[in-house]
Amino acid sequence: MQGETEKSDHIVPYGTYVNVWIALMLLLAATIAVAKVEFSKYSVFANLLIASLKAGLVLFFFMHLKYEKWVLKAMLFMVIATLTAVIALFFADVMFR
Amino acid sequence: MENNAADYENSFYQEKGRYNGVLSWLMSTDHKRIGIQYLAAILTFFSIGVMLGLLVRLSLIAPGKILSQNTYNQVFSVHGILMIFLFIIPGVPVAFGNFFLPIMIGARDVAFPRLNRLTWWLYLAGAALVALSLFTSGGPPDTGWTFYAPYSIRAQANITLAVTGVFVLGFSSILTGLNFVTTIHRLRAPGMTWFKLPLFVWTLYATGWVQMLATPVLAITLVFIILGRVFGVGFFDPSRGGDPILYEHLFWTYSHPAVYIMVLPAMGIISEVIPVFARKKIFGYKAVAYSALGIASVGYFVWGHHMFTSGMSDTARIIFSFITFLVAVPSGIKIFNWVATLYKGSIMPNAPLYFALSFIFLFSIGGLTGLIIGSLAPNLHLHGTYFIVAHFHYVMFGGAGFAILTALHYWFPKMFGKMYPEKPAKVGWFILFIGFNLLYFSMFILGYRGMPRRYFDYPPEYFNLHLISTIGSWILAIGLLVILVNLLRALFRGTQAPSDPWGGKTLEWKIASPPPAENFHEIPEIK
Numbered sequence: 236m237q238g239e240t241e242k243s244d245h246i247v248p249y250g251t252y253v254n255v256w257i258a259l260m261l262l263l264a265a266t267i268a269v270a271k272v273e274f275s276k277y278s279v280f281a282n283l284l285i286a287s288l289k290a291g292l293v294l295f296f297f298m299h300l301k302y303e304k305w306v307l308k309a310m311l312f313m314v315i316a317t318l319t320a321v322i323a324l325f326f327a328d329v330m331f332r
Numbered sequence: 333m334e335n336n337a338a339d340y341e342n343s344f345y346q347e348k349g350r351y352n353g354v355l356s357w358l359m360s361t362d363h364k365r366i367g368i369q370y371l372a373a374i375l376t377f378f379s380i381g382v383m384l385g386l387l388v389r390l391s392l393i394a395p396g397k398i399l400s401q402n403t404y405n406q407v408f409s410v411h412g413i414l415m416i417f418l419f420i421i422p423g424v425p426v427a428f429g430n431f432f433l434p435i436m437i438g439a440r441d442v443a444f445p446r447l448n449r450l451t452w453w454l455y456l457a458g459a460a461l462v463a464l465s466l467f468t469s470g471g472p473p474d475t476g477w478t479f480y481a482p483y484s485i486r487a488q489a490n491i492t493l494a495v496t497g498v499f500v501l502g503f504s505s506i507l508t509g510l511n512f513v514t515t516i517h518r519l520r521a522p523g524m525t526w527f528k529l530p531l532f533v534w535t536l537y538a539t540g541w542v543q544m545l546a547t548p549v550l551a552i553t554l555v556f557i558i559l560g561r562v563f564g565v566g567f568f569d570p571s572r573g574g575d576p577i578l579y580e581h582l583f584w585t586y587s588h589p590a591v592y593i594m595v596l597p598a599m600g601i602i603s604e605v606i607p608v609f610a611r612k613k614i615f616g617y618k619a620v621a622y623s624a625l626g627i628a629s630v631g632y633f634v635w636g637h638h639m640f641t642s643g644m645s646d647t648a649r650i651i652f653s654f655i656t657f658l659v660a661v662p663s664g665i666k667i668f669n670w671v672a673t674l675y676k677g678s679i680m681p682n683a684p685l686y687f688a689l690s691f692i693f694l695f696s697i698g699g700l701t702g703l704i705i706g707s708l709a710p711n712l713h714l715h716g717t718y719f720i721v722a723h724f725h726y727v728m729f730g731g732a733g734f735a736i737l738t739a740l741h742y743w744f745p746k747m748f749g750k751m752y753p754e755k756p757a758k759v760g761w762f763i764l765f766i767g768f769n770l771l772y773f774s775m776f777i778l779g780y781r782g783m784p785r786r787y788f789d790y791p792p793e794y795f796n797l798h799l800i801s802t803i804g805s806w807i808l809a810i811g812l813l814v815i816l817v818n819l820l821r822a823l824f825r826g827t828q829a830p831s832d833p834w835g836g837k838t839l840e841w842k843i844a845s846p847p848p849a850e851n852f853h854e855i856p857e858i859k
Contacts, residue, residue, distance in 0.1 A: 320632075321632075324633060327651050328648035331646065332644070
């Protein structure tokens with residue numbers, strides 16, 4: 236079948252990449268800050284959230300997911316949702332053991 | 333299409349590629365040749381696994397007289413590793429999926445034919461590593477097929493090589509899943525919309541996703557074992573700050589979805605066979621298709637029911653028990669729809685239907701006993717007993733195993749261009765069915781009465797049931813032998829098969845038996 240994820244070229248302005256890079260550096264700073272602050276068991280959630288945001292930026296802008304059709308985005312969302320649910324179930328054990 | 337000898341002359345068997353002899357198979361990128369090779373391989377490993385299983389059963393009626401304690405542990409471990417990782421997980425997708433998926437969607441091959449060939453080589457490499465582990469260093473693994481830590485970190489047996497073999501097999505599985513999902517998205521014939529897809533294709537699609545999402549978790553878990561054994565890293569070792577329950581979580585995060593890698597495509601086969609032999613359309617096509625996706629997605633999150641007695645938190649146990657009950661719903665939908673399809677059908681009692689009906693019966697017993705052990709309270713009593721072994725074999729062998737036999741009898745004429753005699757197939761089925769239930773139903777009672785699994789010896793009160801079970805194993809083996817000899821005989825002496833011996837409606841029955849190299853001279857248009 237045609238047309239589900241047809242490719243097209245996108246020229247992304249340098250400014251976008253610089254902005255994403257700055258955002259990634261800020262998130263890196265947030266990771267370091269979380270390590271210094273005593274969040275107890277919640278620091279895991281904070282770190283996972285920050286890591287997800289970083290990965291999202293890389294996927295959307297550097298890997299051009301932003302310009303793909305909805306099918307590919309939906310597939311990736313499903314994979315991430317699965318991973319999130321798996322981690323949540325792990326913590327349903329570890330946090331209440 | 334007419335049955336004629338020219339079909340065989342123009343079939344993919346006669347296709348002249350760059351290579352001759354064995355290389356024309358090993359180097360082939362034709363999905364049908366790869367499927368046939370996989371079929372030969374999985375049936376070979378199945379046969380070896382059966383022989384090891386018979387040896388285990390024989391040892392259990394005379395503990396200590398046939399196998400020593402250590403050898404017993406090694407034999408049941410290798411039986412499990414062969415049956416799980418080399419037979420039943422790859423099973424349906426690699427053999428029948430490879431052969432029929434492109435044909436059923438009106439394509440000439442899978443999306444990535446060379447990647448397909450790579451999966452076959454990876455499978456061979458993984459199998460070779462597992463085989464090598466049996467004869468080198470500390471000898472065959474004695475951990476069971478689950479490689480539970482921390483024992484697998486400390487055991488003297490050659491775990492590292494066996495685990496590396498399974499790691500390589502995992503890559504074969506991931507790439508097969510990737511190939512199938514891409515093929516179904518990209519290579520459907522014009523007009524072959526999602527809801528015109530054969531139900532076998534739907535199940536391969538759902539399975540492909542599970543293969544891609546779950547198998548990497550096994551890969552990393554096995555790497556942790558290797559790191560623990562080789563470099564002393566203590567991921568799962570409490571004496572080094574590790575957590576053995578983490579191993580169980582990671583292992584079952586793969587291995588429970590793996591149950592659906594085995595069973596989902598098996599259900600797809602049944603969904604193809606039942607309507608053909610009931611001479612009716614499947615009842616509730618969309619419900620059956622969606623239930624495949626439902627099983628794949630909900631089934632991913634039930635792994636904790638293998639760990640109710642592990643020391644996991646009560647919260648997690650309740651959650652996992654609840655989700656376990658949920659996954660029974662889409663499985664139930666399939667069972668009801670198959671039965672509803674049979675209702676008022678014009679039944680053709682051919683051999684494939686016998687195997688398909690036994691699938692429904694045996695899988696239902698496996699599924700319903702799954703609900704018993706999915707409940708927290710009974711699980712405390714039944715965990716680690718023969719009840720689990722019985723449940724497991726009813727689902728795996730009664731389910732996936734019988735589905736493979738169904739597929740063999742259903743698609744044999746298409747794959748090999750030969751018909752087999754019906755009577756021996758039905759006799760074989762009958763013997764197998766009787767043997768199967770004697771062998772495994774006894775285990776339900778043994779387990780309920782408290783006989784622990786994996787034990788080499790037992791108190792005398794369990795002897796009679798063990799004896800019945802072992803006699804069942806001999807009857808089962810005779811049934812399998814009759815079936816196998818019948819098919820092998822047909823391979824060489826069978827009469828020529830017509831293109832559509834059963835009156836099937838899917839695309840594989842519209843082309844010659846066996847299929848031509850390119851499947852279709854022109855890509856069909858689906859109306």
